[in-house]
Amino acid sequence: MLEACVFATVLLGFFGIVLKRSLLMKIVSMDVMSTGVIAYYVVIAARSGLVTPIQVEGQTRYADPVPQAVILTAIVIGFSIQALMLVGSMKLSRDYPTLETDVIEKGNTP
Amino acid sequence: MNMLTIAWIALPFFIGFVIYLIPQLDRLLALSVALASVGYALLVFRQGQPIELELLDNFGVTLLVDPLTAYFILTNALVTAAVICACWQSPKTPFFYAQTIILHGSVNAAFACIDFISLYVALEVLSIAAFLLIAYPRSDRSIWVGLRYLFVSNVAMLFYLVGAVLVYQASHTFGFIGLREAPPEAYALIFLGLLVKGGIFISGLWLPLTHSESEAPVSAMMSGFVVKAGVLPLVRGALVIGEIDPIIRAFGVGTALLGVGYAVFEKDAKRMLAFHTVSQLGFILAAPEVGGFYALSHGLVKAALFLSVGQLPTRNLKELQQIAIATPLWIALVVASFSISGFPMLAGFGAKVLTMANLVPWQVIGMNIAAFGTAISFAKLIFIPHQSAATAASKPLNRGFWVAIAMLIGGLLVTNLFYIEAYTWANVIKPLATIALGWLAYFLIFKRLTVKIPRMFERLDHLMGMMSLMLVFLFWAVFAT
Numbered sequence A: 001m002l003e004a005c006v007f008a009t010v011l012l013g014f015f016g017i018v019l020k021r022s023l024l025m026k027i028v029s030m031d032v033m034s035t036g037v038i039a040y041y042v043v044i045a046a047r048s049g050l051v052t053p054i055q056v057e058g059q060t061r062y063a064d065p066v067p068q069a070v071i072l073t074a075i076v077i078g079f080s081i082q083a084l085m086l087v088g089s090m091k092l093s094r095d096y097p098t099l100e101t102d103v104i105e106k107g108n109t110p
Numbered sequence B: 001m002n003m004l005t006i007a008w009i010a011l012p013f014f015i016g017f018v019i020y021l022i023p024q025l026d027r028l029l030a031l032s033v034a035l036a037s038v039g040y041a042l043l044v045f046r047q048g049q050p051i052e053l054e055l056l057d058n059f060g061v062t063l064l065v066d067p068l069t070a071y072f073i074l075t076n077a078l079v080t081a082a083v084i085c086a087c088w089q090s091p092k093t094p095f096f097y098a099q100t101i102i103l104h105g106s107v108n109a110a111f112a113c114i115d116f117i118s119l120y121v122a123l124e125v126l127s128i129a130a131f132l133l134i135a136y137p138r139s140d141r142s143i144w145v146g147l148r149y150l151f152v153s154n155v156a157m158l159f160y161l162v163g164a165v166l167v168y169q170a171s172h173t174f175g176f177i178g179l180r181e182a183p184p185e186a187y188a189l190i191f192l193g194l195l196v197k198g199g200i201f202i203s204g205l206w207l208p209l210t211h212s213e214s215e216a217p218v219s220a221m222m223s224g225f226v227v228k229a230g231v232l233p234l235v236r237g238a239l240v241i242g243e244i245d246p247i248i249r250a251f252g253v254g255t256a257l258l259g260v261g262y263a264v265f266e267k268d269a270k271r272m273l274a275f276h277t278v279s280q281l282g283f284i285l286a287a288p289e290v291g292g293f294y295a296l297s298h299g300l301v302k303a304a305l306f307l308s309v310g311q312l313p314t315r316n317l318k319e320l321q322q323i324a325i326a327t328p329l330w331i332a333l334v335v336a337s338f339s340i341s342g343f344p345m346l347a348g349f350g351a352k353v354l355t356m357a358n359l360v361p362w363q364v365i366g367m368n369i370a371a372f373g374t375a376i377s378f379a380k381l382i383f384i385p386h387q388s389a390a391t392a393a394s395k396p397l398n399r400g401f402w403v404a405i406a407m408l409i410g411g412l413l414v415t416n417l418f419y420i421e422a423y424t425w426a427n428v429i430k431p432l433a434t435i436a437l438g439w440l441a442y443f444l445i446f447k448r449l450t451v452k453i454p455r456m457f458e459r460l461d462h463l464m465g466m467m468s469l470m471l472v473f474l475f476w477a478v479f480a481t
Helices: A002-019 A023-048 A065-092 A101-108 B002-021 B023-047 B067-086 B094-112 B116-134 B140-171 B176-181 B184-198 B201-213 B216-226 B228-240 B242-265 B269-286 B288-309 B327-341 B347-357 B361-382 B399-422 B425-446 B460-480
Strands: B051-054 B062-065
Touching: A002 A023, A002 B140, A002 B460, A023 A065, A023 A101, A023 B140, A065 B116, A065 B140, A101 B140, A101 B460, B002 B023, B002 B051, B002 B062, B002 B094, B023 B067, B023 B094, B062 B067, B062 B094, B067 B094, B067 B216, B067 B228, B067 B288, B067 B399, B094 B116, B094 B216, B094 B228, B116 B140, B116 B216, B116 B228, B140 B176, B140 B184, B140 B201, B140 B460, B176 B184, B176 B228, B184 B201, B184 B228, B184 B242, B184 B460, B201 B216, B201 B242, B201 B269, B201 B460, B216 B228, B216 B269, B216 B288, B228 B242, B228 B269, B228 B288, B242 B269, B242 B288, B242 B361, B242 B460, B269 B288, B269 B347, B269 B361, B288 B327, B288 B347, B288 B399, B327 B347, B327 B361, B327 B399, B327 B425, B347 B361, B347 B399, B347 B425, B361 B425
Parallel strands: none
Antiparallel strands: B051 B062
């Protein structure tokens, strides 16, 4: 069930990227998609248990720390790319106030 | 050697930031990093055996540097050095050099690592640095082209991440080796990411606009080594896991034909070169065992071509038929074009012979057609009028540009000796015949032809939509084998 929700998030994000016309909405959709991907890592990490992997007496069902550690890097990278893209679209919005991709594309394809 | 490897990986990032602190030394520092990489690659060649490193116990970063990697590293280093020389007298700010070196470092890291997460990090750092370089002129167009690149590659990398965790789930490791036990959907997702990053087949159609609209030095770097960061993991995959080898080879043939099909009809010089990059990436994948040498010869040639075409008075190939360009520039163009068409005495010849010798039978016809198409498309650059430098219409060329070209063409001549066994009569006659036929076809048919191929598939929405189709296709391709 949880896994289905996670995949639904990824797919919804991807559809947003394809179907939304505004560049800003596309970038937000990309963020939705990456949220889905991050959630999937967390779900996989929780397969073996939910307890924080710090040794406690009488506890055996620890969460897997590796996917969590790995996804932390991906979160940081994802958010820096997000920021970079938003700055880029800010610059573009001066000449293309609606930020519609097909208009920008028409103006910038030789 | 282990310490040296770690130092070599870290050096570009360190120097990249030092350039910000000492902006007066920007070019010198950047150039020395590139030369250090040349030295490192030569050391790896001399040592011969692979260096394997596993940093920080289990689940740490794993690195592998073998002679195959060394070819890619050498390409990266030589092209970076040439680009820095070509920009030496231009008014580029230290920011440009810092980003160039960070790009160089991230591509090195992507070549050396053999686990999915380090590769992910390297590829993302590479995207950011490439975006900053593409958007360097800060015009609307450059920002849009950069954003488009970043967007496409980031979405592809999100799919890749899902694939990486599926591999981990199946085999409890992020190493490439874990792919063996992974389900077909993991293959499909990871391949999609790499195919898009590497500019292969339909997924590579973002590449022509990006490479043709960037400034000449940036295009040279993008075509010379950046796309190869996505190609080397695919080559490694084909070598490590035998079952996927036919899929990779099939993609190689498909890409070679697709790229050359576009390039033959293209009337814009830079776009033609960009499409041609797509086709050459196909050649690298078509014979993964010898892909390294091909990548080296292609990287050197493509950088030289992009730098020289950047100096032409116009990009339109039809107009170039009317304007005479300076003879020295023409010679640079011709030598590079000859190498890529597979003319003896240059590295392109050995690379093509080696690739053709390592094909499996069903690939041969496709790759020969692609080689023929290459000869046709480069006839367009070879047969442009030229005259002495004093009277020609082109801009005056500075010394840095010539140092860069000398470095690249010298590289072509020297690496030609890597595979001296290629010089047999049969091997020499075949490319010459291909080139002759190509030129004939050019004069009889393609010179008069004006076909405009629609650019529909290069639109952002279509690029994204194509990714989902590709994913389904890859899944069934892996499922079937």
